[in-house]
Amino acid sequence: MDNCIFCKIIDHKQPAKIVYEDEQVVAIEDIRPQSPVHLLAMPRKHLPSLNDAEGSDATILGRLFTVAAHLARERQLESRGYRTVINNGPWAGQTVDHLHVHVLGGRVFHWPPG
Ligand code: AMP
């Protein structure tokens, strides 16, 4: 997608701190971190949101979460805990229309999230 900031990052046409890349998934550091660790795992495929995922995207969705868990383990977050979040649409606060999983860690998170 031409005007998608995350597609530009994935294509290395926009600077970002890329922390992971494979054939299907790219992960970056969030530019406005909300916790000591704040990463975004995204599919190379431009899916605007989870609402646009279909049955054929099941592998990609699985990869997103296994990469999220890998990144959390790399940062020693698994014993204390961490949060994975997908915001979907305006009421959930989605601001970038390219599906991404937030990986947040390094502090306590409360529930409900507000
Ligand atoms: P969401 O609000 O769930 O759509 O999440 C979008 C996230 O992308 C926010 O946490 C932003 O801080 C982050 N973000 C936006 N632009 C960039 C960028 N150029 N590089 C890294 N993170 C970004």
Ligand code: ZN
């Ligand atoms: Zn995109």
